[in-house]
Amino acid sequence: MSYNHDPSKSEIPPVKYPIKSYMPNGFIFLILSTFIYSQNGVLPEQSFSIQESATFLPINHSIKLSYDHTTLYKDGDAIYNVSAGRISRVIPSPDSDEVFVISAIFQKGKEPAILNFQAISGMEKTKPSWQIKVPYDIGFPDIVIHDERVFFLWSGSQTYSVFTLNGKMVGQYSLFDESPWNMEKVILGLVHNDQLFFLGMQNAMLNSRRNITLFQLEPSLESNPLATFDLVQPYFASFSPDNILAIVGSGSLNGSVDPVPYLTLYDLNGSENVITTPLEKMPRKIRWIHNQLTLVYKDRVTIYEPADPENPVSINYGREIHPIDYAEVENSLLILAAKSVLPSPKTITYGTIILIRLDLPKKTVSTYDVSSGSFKNVKLSHPDHSDTYFIQLDDIVNQYDLEQ
Numbered sequence: 001m002s003y004n005h006d007p008s009k010s011e012i013p014p015v016k017y018p019i020k021s022y023m024p025n026g027f028i029f030l031i032l033s034t035f036i037y038s039q040n041g042v043l044p045e046q047s048f049s050i051q052e053s054a055t056f057l058p059i060n061h062s063i064k065l066s067y068d069h070t071t072l073y074k075d076g077d078a079i080y081n082v083s084a085g086r087i088s089r090v091i092p093s094p095d096s097d098e099v100f101v102i103s104a105i106f107q108k109g110k111e112p113a114i115l116n117f118q119a120i121s122g123m124e125k126t127k128p129s130w131q132i133k134v135p136y137d138i139g140f141p142d143i144v145i146h147d148e149r150v151f152f153l154w155s156g157s158q159t160y161s162v163f164t165l166n167g168k169m170v171g172q173y174s175l176f177d178e179s180p181w182n183m184e185k186v187i188l189g190l191v192h193n194d195q196l197f198f199l200g201m202q203n204a205m206l207n208s209r210r211n212i213t214l215f216q217l218e219p220s221l222e223s224n225p226l227a228t229f230d231l232v233q234p235y236f237a238s239f240s241p242d243n244i245l246a247i248v249g250s251g252s253l254n255g256s257v258d259p260v261p262y263l264t265l266y267d268l269n270g271s272e273n274v275i276t277t278p279l280e281k282m283p284r285k286i287r288w289i290h291n292q293l294t295l296v297y298k299d300r301v302t303i304y305e306p307a308d309p310e311n312p313v314s315i316n317y318g319r320e321i322h323p324i325d326y327a328e329v330e331n332s333l334l335i336l337a338a339k340s341v342l343p344s345p346k347t348i349t350y351g352t353i354i355l356i357r358l359d360l361p362k363k364t365v366s367t368y369d370v371s372s373g374s375f376k377n378v379k380l381s382h383p384d385h386s387d388t389y390f391i392q393l394d395d396i397v398n399q400y401d402l403e404q
Contacts, residue, residue, distance in 0.1 A: 042355065042368040044398035045388070050076070056392040057099075058383045059092055065099065072101055072120060079123045085116065091145055094191070097121055100145065110136040117150065119165065130167025144189040146196045146217075153187040158200050160187070162221055175200035175215055175223055185233075192239040192268075198223055199234045199247065206257040208232050212249065214266065229264050230276060240288040243268040244306050248279070248286050248295070263295070265306055275309055284323045287333060289360050294333050296323050301333070301358050301365070315365055317356060324350060325380035327389060329402055333358040336370075336380035336391060350378050353393065370398075 050056055051073060054066040066073045069086040073079065085105030092099050098121040105114040112133040119127040132152065134140055141152040141161075149170065152161040158179040162170040175187070175198060182204035190197045196217040203211060212231040215223035234249040245266045250259035261279040283295040283302075293304040298321060302314045321337040328334075334357055338350035353370040371393055379392040391398045 042370065042400065044391075045401050047396055047398045049395050050392075050397055052395050053377070054395070055090075055377065056379060056381060056390060056397050057090055057092070058381050058386075058390055059097060059099065060383050061386050061388070063097060065090070067101070072099075074123065077123075080118065080120050080125070082116070085114070088115075088140075089143070091143065093145060095148075098126060100150075102143065104140070112136060113140075115140070117167065127166055130163075132161070132163075139183055142187065142189060144191065144196065146191055147194075151189065151196070153189055153198070155185050155187045155201075156181050156183045158185060158187060158202070160198070160223075171221060173222060175213070176202050179203065188234055188237050190237055190239060193243070197239075197245075199237050201233055206232060206259065207252040207255050209252060209255075212247070214245065226268075227266055227274065229266070229274060231262060231264060232259065235282065236286040238286055238288050238293075239268070240291050240293070240306070242291050242306070244291075246286055246288070246293050246304075248283060250282075251276075251278075263304070263309070265293075265304075265309060267306075277309055285326050287326060287328060289328055289331065289333055292360055294358065294360075296326065296333075296335060298322065301335075303360065303363075313363065315358065315363060317365060317367070321354065321356070322350070324378050327380050327382035329357075329382060329389065331360050333360070334380060334382070334389065336378065338378065342374075347376050349374050349376055353378060353391075355380075355391070 050066040051068055054068040057065045059065060064075060067087050067090050071078050071081050072090065080101060082103045085103045087101060088104045089102040090099055098119055101118045101120055103116045105116065107113060112135050114131050114133055116129055116131050118125060118129040138156055141154050144151040148165055150163045150165065154160065158175045159172060161172045164170060179202050184204040185201045188199040198215040200213050200215060201211060210228050210230050212229045212234055214226045216226055218224050229247065231249040231251050234247050236248040238246050245268060247264040249262060251262045253260045261282045263277050263279055265275040283297050285296040287294050295302045300314045300316045302312045304312045321339060322341045323335050323337045325336040334355060337354050337356060338352060339354065340351035342349040351374040352372050355368045355370050357366045370391060375393045377392060377394050382389040387402050389400050389402065
């Protein structure tokens with residue numbers, strides 16, 4: 001697939017903002033004592049089985065789906081099968097009960113792969129399927145569904161293709177006027193307040209400066225640059241309810257090619273300051289809980305207040321764990337984790353599953369035993385506006401009450 005630069009797109013100079021940097025030797029962590037309330041296993045409200053090797057996907061309180069490599073199931077009944085290839089993703093619609101099943105068909109040799117896109121609602125197909133071709137050796141795109149359109153993000157070229165939900169191509173667009181193709185580059189797509197944003201990476205040089213740019217999608221479907229950050233590559237990004245963008249990525253210290261992890265905060269409301277502060281190491285996940293930013297590590301959670309990012313608070317778990325999945329519940333962060341991990345060439349086995357609940361207002365951590373067994377498919381799900389959450393352990397799904 002070729003990508004044509006639009007010559008009508010004018011060259012816009014990078015937006016310049018003053019950078020506030022805080023060096024590691026001036027970085028203060030406040031370590032709080034951890035309150036751990038262990039139970040002999042939190043009890044599920046109910047348990048049910050799904051197909052072997054399937055992934056559980058609750059859409060809401062009443063619609064519970066699962067899928068494996070070839071089939072989509074609803075309440076255990078097959079409602080859609082792919083005739084060729086394998087299912088790679090199932091994406092819920094942000095505006096309805098519809099889901100979009102993405103399957104990949106691999107061709108022989110260097111022939112393009114095919115991505116098949118099928119909309120499903122209830123027990124049936126709601127629209128005809130459609131396909132796009134993925135040229136050999138360029139990598140599969142990330143996919144964002146927004147405003148009744150499908151956006152395919154091509155990181156190597158820093159471009160995006162836009163289609164209607166019926167498969168009609170709207171256009172192809174470039175984030176940068178010049179951006180040499182490289183498979184190591186990244187595009188992150190973020191939907192916030194019904195707006196679509198992109199974090200683009202102009203080149204893949206490890207000692208790049210001011211290499212990451214935030215773009216906002218315009219009604220014309222072109223992208224408008226808002227700010228440029230002194231980072232090499234973004235790994236995580238998230239917006240707070242107060243419109244503060246948090247980015248965790250790698251940066252170059254004094255032109256070195258050795259990556260240094262940084263946290264960058266940018267106020268979308270028009271602040272002229274970008275706050276960039278170094279991190280001791282890269283977190284496993286970042287998440288806003290209301291207007292507090294949480295960084296999840298193997299041994300702790302670190303909490304940042306945007307008004308005082310120089311003085312984060314760290315809460316230890318009491319032991320090192322392996323975080324697997326995450327969910328936000330009221331004023332808490334749920335972390336599904338394993339006490340041991342055994343990697344193998346084809347899969348990872350997680351042993352002794354626990355659930356950690358971080359209560360942000362109280363700054364406490366509660367730990368609950370889930371299972372002492374070993375599993376390959378472990379997942380935490382919490383449908384929006386639901387009073388329940390689900391933990392998948394291979395082919396068993398446990399449903400829990402949030403009041404527990």
